[in-house]
Amino acid sequence: MYLKKPSWQLSQNxxxxxxxxxxxRHFLKLGAATAISTSAITELLASDYANELLYKKDSSDLVLxxxxxxxxxxxxxxxGLDKDSPAELAHTIRTEGWKVEIGGEVxxxxxxxxxxxMKRFALEERIYRFRCVEAWSMVIPWxxxxxxxxxxxxxxxxxAKYVAFQTKYDESMFPQQKNPSWGNVPFPYVEGLxxxxxxxxxxxxxxxxxxxxxxxxxxxxxxxxxxxxxxxxSIKSIDKITFTEHEPPTTWNKLASHEYGFYANVNxxxxxxxxxxxxxxxxxxxxxxxxxxxxxxEKEVASLYSGMDLRKFY
Ligand SMILES: Nc1nc2c(c(=O)[nH]1)N[C@H]1C(S)=C(S)[C@@H](COP(=O)(O)O)O[C@H]1N2
Ligand SMILES: [Mo]
Numbered sequence: 001m002y003l004k005k006p007s008w009q010l011s012q013n014x015x016x017x018x019x020x021x022x023x024x025r026h027f028l029k030l031g032a033a034t035a036i037s038t039s040a041i042t043e044l045l046a047s048d049y050a051n052e053l054l055y056k057k058d059s060s061d062l063v064l065x066x067x068x069x070x071x072x073x074x075x076x077x078x079x080g081l082d083k084d085s086p087a088e089l090a091h092t093i094r095t096e097g098w099k100v101e102i103g104g105e106v107x108x109x110x111x112x113x114x115x116x117x118m119k120r121f122a123l124e125e126r127i128y129r130f131r132c133v134e135a136w137s138m139v140i141p142w143x144x145x146x147x148x149x150x151x152x153x154x155x156x157x158x159x160a161k162y163v164a165f166q167t168k169y170d171e172s173m174f175p176q177q178k179n180p181s182w183g184n185v186p187f188p189y190v191e192g193l194x195x196x197x198x199x200x201x202x203x204x205x206x207x208x209x210x211x212x213x214x215x216x217x218x219x220x221x222x223x224x225x226x227x228x229x230x231x232x233x234s235i236k237s238i239d240k241i242t243f244t245e246h247e248p249p250t251t252w253n254k255l256a257s258h259e260y261g262f263y264a265n266v267n268x269x270x271x272x273x274x275x276x277x278x279x280x281x282x283x284x285x286x287x288x289x290x291x292x293x294x295x296x297x298e299k300e301v302a303s304l305y306s307g308m309d310l311r312k313f314y
Contacts, residue, residue: 062127065138069283071215075132076236077185078167078174079217086217093173093237095213095221102150104242105160110153114221118207120153121145125211126204126225131266131295133230137280142225143208148199156195156243163198164248165191165224168239184255191224191235192248192262194304202227202300205238228294228301230264261314265305266295270314 076086095114103109112120123145131137151163167189171178177187197203204225207214214220219236226233232252242248252260259273268278268291279288294301305313 062129062139064127064141065283067210067212070138070140070209071217073138073283074217075231076217076219078176078187078189078237080176087215089175090216090220092175093216093220095216098168098221098239100222100239100241102154102241104164104244105157106154106243107157108155114207117222121149121205123207126202126227128202128204128225128227129292129295130225130227130231130234131280131291133232133260133264133272133277135275135277135280135291136283137291138283141210142204142206143211143214144204144206144225146201147203147205147224148201150205150241151195151199154241154243159245160243161195162244162246162248163193163195164240164242164244165193165235165238166240166242167235167237174237186251186254189235189251190248191233191250192244193226193233194247195243196304197226197301200301200304202297228266228297230260230266232260233264263305263310263313265301265310265314266291267293267310267314269293270311 072087073083074086075083076090079086079089098114099111100114100117101109101111123143125141125143127139127141129137130140147163167187168174169177169188174187176185193203204227205222206219206225207222209215209218214223219234219238222238223236224234224238233250247262250260250262252264253262266277271277277291280291281288292298
């Protein structure tokens with residue numbers, strides 16, 4: 001029997017990759033922002049590394065996961081239920097000419113082309129913890145822009161209280177949309193945020209990671225990243241962003257409302273009905289570590305929920 005390589009074992013390629021990446025970061029911190037350019041995204045990278053430092057307060061637990069780990073252990077039910085399928089199958093996503101429709105409670109709906117999006121918004125790097133509701137986690141160096149920048153462009157009206165997101169529906173790109181392997185996953189995948197959560201400066205629309213375009217299995221060409229919420233809020237391959245007056249439906253809530261709420265804030269004190277959320281396993285590490293309130297972003301987001309019972313609004 002041939003033993004499968006454990007997911008945490010780095011290949012030489014990864015090591016080289018990450019060394020390069022770390023050198024580049026080092027360069028940029030020193031101000032030599034022109035030093036290395038590996039892709040279009042690298043060139044577009046904002047040289048403002050203040051952000052990285054800002055979110056790197058407790059740097060001890062921010063050891064980056066490898067590119068290999070981040071791009072080969074995925075949840076993307078449009079490709080099946082296990083962690084390996086997205087990396088194997090997501091090549092069917094065609095990102096060229098991808099469009100994002102923005103509408104609902106806005107003065108004027110608009111459609112943005114992915115190339116336009118890449119040029120229009122200031123891209124930056126954000127190193128965030130990423131905590132799945134299944135109690136595993138990673139640390140990921142995203143490339144993206146603030147969702148608030150897009151919201152300002154969209155100019156929602158006074159009725160807008162929520163933002164709804166939808167994954168593209170296209171059976172030729174996302175095979176399980178046609179034939180849900182799990183019987184009852186309602187596709188297209190949908191998610192939502194309250195407008196103030198969406199405006200928070202941590203909320204990102206990611207278009208890349210590790211200085212490269214987003215791998216397809218990670219939700220190319222554009223996906224949400226909400227680092228203080230369980231991973232299922234961070235919807236992939238978005239093609240519709242709609243401002244709404246009322247709380248929009250969300251996929252996991254539709255599937256099992258007693259297990260997955262609209263808010264889904266990372267909270268070590270509120271357990272999932274079937275397992276504890278007090279600890280998590282960092283992918284690549286054997287031991288469990290304590291889960292942090294709001295995934296370590298309490299200072300930045302706790303005020304959004306003041307006066308709310310987090311057991312009720314899970
Ligand atoms: N469209 C879509 N978005 C999705 C999912 C999905 O199945 N479909 N899974 C979610 C879950 S449960 C997690 S943990 C993250 C995983 O993101 P990653 O594979 O980039 O780590 O994507 C989220 N976004
Ligand atoms: Mo997840």
